Amino acid sequence: MTKKMHDTPLLDELESGPWPSFVTGLKRLANDEGKPYANMMKDLLGQLEHSYETRLGYWKGGTVSVFGYGGGVIPRFSEVAEEYPESKEFHTLRVQPPSGMHYNTDLLRKMCDVWEEHGSGLIALHGQSGDIMFQGCTTENVQKAFDALNDESIGLDMGGAGPALRTSIACVGHARCEHSCYDEVKAHRGIINQFLDEMHRPALPYKFKFKFSGCPNDCSNAIHRSDFAVIGTWRDDMKVDQEEVKAYVKANGRKQVIDQIIAMCPTRALSLNDDDTLDVDNKSCVRCMHCINAMTKALSPGDDRGVSVLMGGKRSLKIGDQMGTVVIPFMKLETDEDYEALIELGETVIDFFAENALEHERVGETIDRIGLANFLEAIGVEPDPNMINHPRTSSYVRTDDWDEEADKWFRRKAEKKGSAEAAE
Amino acid sequence: MNEATQPRRAIESGVPDPFPLMHPLLKKNYGNWKWHDRPQPGVLRHVSHSGDTVWTVKAGTQRQMDVHTIRKLCDIADKYAEGHVRFTVRSNCEFMVGDEAMVEPLIEQLESEGFPVGGTGNSVKMISHTQGWLHCDIPGTDASGVVKSLMDEVYEDFKKEEMPNRVQITTSCCQINCGGQGDIAINVQYIKPPKINHDLVANVCERPAVVARCPVAAIRPAMVDGKPSLEVDEKKCICCGACYPPCPPMQINSDESTRLAIWVGGKHSNARSKPTFHKLVAAGVPNNPPRWPEAAEIVKKILYAYKEDGRPWERMGEWIERIGWPRFFEMTDLAFTRHHIDDWRGARRSLNASAHIHF
Numbered sequence: 001m002t003k004k005m006h007d008t009p010l011l012d013e014l015e016s017g018p019w020p021s022f023v024t025g026l027k028r029l030a031n032d033e034g035k036p037y038a039n040m041m042k043d044l045l046g047q048l049e050h051s052y053e054t055r056l057g058y059w060k061g062g063t064v065s066v067f068g069y070g071g072g073v074i075p076r077f078s079e080v081a082e083e084y085p086e087s088k089e090f091h092t093l094r095v096q097p098p099s100g101m102h103y104n105t106d107l108l109r110k111m112c113d114v115w116e117e118h119g120s121g122l123i124a125l126h127g128q129s130g131d132i133m134f135q136g137c138t139t140e141n142v143q144k145a146f147d148a149l150n151d152e153s154i155g156l157d158m159g160g161a162g163p164a165l166r167t168s169i170a171c172v173g174h175a176r177c178e179h180s181c182y183d184e185v186k187a188h189r190g191i192i193n194q195f196l197d198e199m200h201r202p203a204l205p206y207k208f209k210f211k212f213s214g215c216p217n218d219c220s221n222a223i224h225r226s227d228f229a230v231i232g233t234w235r236d237d238m239k240v241d242q243e244e245v246k247a248y249v250k251a252n253g254r255k256q257v258i259d260q261i262i263a264m265c266p267t268r269a270l271s272l273n274d275d276d277t278l279d280v281d282n283k284s285c286v287r288c289m290h291c292i293n294a295m296t297k298a299l300s301p302g303d304d305r306g307v308s309v310l311m312g313g314k315r316s317l318k319i320g321d322q323m324g325t326v327v328i329p330f331m332k333l334e335t336d337e338d339y340e341a342l343i344e345l346g347e348t349v350i351d352f353f354a355e356n357a358l359e360h361e362r363v364g365e366t367i368d369r370i371g372l373a374n375f376l377e378a379i380g381v382e383p384d385p386n387m388i389n390h391p392r393t394s395s396y397v398r399t400d401d402w403d404e405e406a407d408k409w410f411r412r413k414a415e416k417k418g419s420a421e422a423a424e
Numbered sequence: 425m426n427e428a429t430q431p432r433r434a435i436e437s438g439v440p441d442p443f444p445l446m447h448p449l450l451k452k453n454y455g456n457w458k459w460h461d462r463p464q465p466g467v468l469r470h471v472s473h474s475g476d477t478v479w480t481v482k483a484g485t486q487r488q489m490d491v492h493t494i495r496k497l498c499d500i501a502d503k504y505a506e507g508h509v510r511f512t513v514r515s516n517c518e519f520m521v522g523d524e525a526m527v528e529p530l531i532e533q534l535e536s537e538g539f540p541v542g543g544t545g546n547s548v549k550m551i552s553h554t555q556g557w558l559h560c561d562i563p564g565t566d567a568s569g570v571v572k573s574l575m576d577e578v579y580e581d582f583k584k585e586e587m588p589n590r591v592q593i594t595t596s597c598c599q600i601n602c603g604g605q606g607d608i609a610i611n612v613q614y615i616k617p618p619k620i621n622h623d624l625v626a627n628v629c630e631r632p633a634v635v636a637r638c639p640v641a642a643i644r645p646a647m648v649d650g651k652p653s654l655e656v657d658e659k660k661c662i663c664c665g666a667c668y669p670p671c672p673p674m675q676i677n678s679d680e681s682t683r684l685a686i687w688v689g690g691k692h693s694n695a696r697s698k699p700t701f702h703k704l705v706a707a708g709v710p711n712n713p714p715r716w717p718e719a720a721e722i723v724k725k726i727l728y729a730y731k732e733d734g735r736p737w738e739r740m741g742e743w744i745e746r747i748g749w750p751r752f753f754e755m756t757d758l759a760f761t762r763h764h765i766d767d768w769r770g771a772r773r774s775l776n777a778s779a780h781i782h783f
Binding site: 010011013014016017018019020021022023025026028029048051052055056057058059060061066067068069074076090092096097098099100101102103104105106107108109111112115116121122123124125126128130135143146147150151152155156157158168169171172174175176177178180183185188189192193196200216217218219220221223224225231259260264265266287288289290293294296297300315316317318319320321323359360 | 431432433434435436437438439440441442443444445446447450451453454455457458459460461470478480484485486487488489490491492493494495497498501502507508509510511512513515517520538539540552554556557558559560561562563564565566568569572573575576579599600601602603604605633636637639664666672677678679682692693694695696697699701711713714715735736737768769770
């Protein structure tokens with residue numbers, strides 16, 4: 001039966017203006033007479049307009065899941081279902097995107113077909129953790145929609161929600177970026193697919209996120225927005241094509257090169273020579289990417305590539321914002337064994353988190369509570385000056401075992417020297 | 425149970441393999457790119473060591489998309505981009521083409537279908553945002569509506585590359601801040617303690633968990649009207665709303681309580697300076713749907729002061745670092761108040777312990 005559209009004078013105002021309008025899209029769905037979701041979307045628009053009038057939200061959570069999984073569905077039941085009965089259940093399925101968010105139109109069209117049949121016709125690409133969010137599904141249809149999306153012909157799988165491993169993303173990386181320092185797809189799929197049990201059956205103290213960026217530009221926002229940030233980097237000298245440097249100086253002028261590149265180097269590692277070639281003090285360079293971003297033809301990362309791993313990034317709840325901080329300054333990421341070692345590190349940290357974090361505590365808060373040095377000891381990582389901005393400024397520390405600790409440092413240094421000599 | 429009624433077992437396939445979905449030129453040159461540039465706003469050109477070149481045209485979307493919009497993007501991708509697209513973390517849709525002659529017709533088609541082309545280099549990027557009233561269970565405001573309103577206002581700066589550097593704006597519908605850090609962030613900031621429905625607390629909330637959730641230990645168990653409930657020490661309460669998700673009867677959202685705050689200077693990239701958090705510059709901004717004009721006014725003021733005064737490559741926070749906070753407040757006509765001075769743990773690190781003064 002055709003249901004009448006609610007009046008939506010406030011939402012209607014969001015149909016004007018040049019930016020694509022989500023309201024126009026919602027109305028298109030509500031007007032799809034004959035489609036199973038048309039009435040649901042009419043009432044959804046009604047409820048949303050009601051929120052715009054009263055400035056309040058009207059969704060509450062609950063428990064909805066699919067067979068065999070404990071998470072991934074975000075249940076939404078309306079608190080104003082009497083007025084808007086058709087959208088009384090409006091659950092979201094969080095579904096993992098392909099690594100790098102590549103799609104072909106065949107996959108996108110199949111996703112649309114499934115969501116037209118079982119859901120609301122509304123899909124968000126993508127959520128803040130990277131999920132494809134299939135928004136708007138009745139309790140009854142959640143299993144049907146998932147079965148269709150999870151079928152081999154489509155090949156999608158549920159993402160994370162609740163106290164669990166969450167859906168992850170990787171930047172475009174190797175697929176279309178010359179800065180990329182490791183195979184993001186391999187690392188992303190290697191890690192997440194190893195720990196799917198932690199994603200699909202929530203049993204951790206709280207959420208745990210991995211994110212993957214191919215270089216320190218950190219396009220996946222990993223350092224702040226993940227518990228375990230994998231950031232591509234290199235440890236040999238950056239590559240300089242001096243002819244291209246000269247061409248850049250010629251095209252843009254010396255003043256611009258000095259003001260915008262040389263002077264903006266955070267560690268004063270650059271100098272423009274009298275012949276318009278570039279002098280790089282690679283020992284002082286911190287791989288910030290600025291000069292490489294500016295001179296993409298002339299400069300590029302070195303060849304001895306791998307990753308830095310930072311841990312503990314999170315938003316405010318409960319102790320305040322935290323950036324992730326360096327736990328692994330450098331780890332080679334080239335061979336299959338290197339990628340295995342990264343997965344093993346992930347496993348060690350997840351195990352530590354599962355056993356030691358308090359309920360509703362992110363790993364960054366655990367580290368804050370016990371101190372980085374204790375965390376390092378627990379996961380078997382040696383202290384390194386790259387982990388700090390500067391050594392402690394407070395004298396309130398007990399140092400009876402100073403000599404033993406210093407011995408460890410000198411032993412490690414000797415071992416490193418020995419293995420370097422053996423390699424030669 | 426007989427076999428026909430057994431639910432289907434999930435295939436735990438995890439993260440989908442992107443290679444069968446990837447544009448053929450990206451797949452062919454995976455890990456082998458040499459350099460890139462931006463021939464015009466909205467267009468990237470990447471050149472591979474193999475000599476291949478791929479042009480990427482970036483188009484803005486509304487993120488919350490109806491199937492008709494997605495199919496329209498598919499039609500365009502089938503016609504120009506060999507049936508492949510990729511999405512960015514800020515919900516732009518990228519079309520890759522191997523033939524430069526396709527770039528202009530593709531842009532024309534996207535624009536004529538209502539998808540703005542831009543968002544590259546030093547432009548104002550698409551705003552990263554959350555769910556809001558459309559789908560969240562704890563929202564103080566809407567997300568998609570705020571974003572639509574703001575993107576209408578900064579539309580031209582999405583399509584051009586005239587900012588000192590990229591500008592990443594974020595919005596969040598509560599203080600959890602799912603929208604993340606931004607050069608400018610527009611986030612809900614509550615100004616009143618939660619209103620407690622004592623009839624419901626005992627049945628709905630796990631009280632010790634709610635007590636534990638409070639960052640300032642302002643919540644304690646109490647008997648109210650003979651029922652077990654919770655009470656809030658309103659002098660201690662910082663109105664963060666953290667108790668509301670685990671205990672919905674502690675309603676934080678209301679006309680009296682829900683305001684917006686504007687923050688500036690957040691940055692994820694490591695380029696030049698280290699990543700930084702955004703800093704509070706304005707609060708008490710009305711939560712005023714459907715177009716939030718008061719928030720948009722402040723955002724534009726900040727944005728255009730930066731556009732005018734920022735030097736090439738300076739991100740918002742780096743610009744302010746150079747000119748100093750006194751000049752920032754002067755240039756934006758915003759009030760500097762006692763609330764700008766941090767008093768949370770570690771606050772002393774944000775104080776000026778030097779004789780470096782801006783006059």
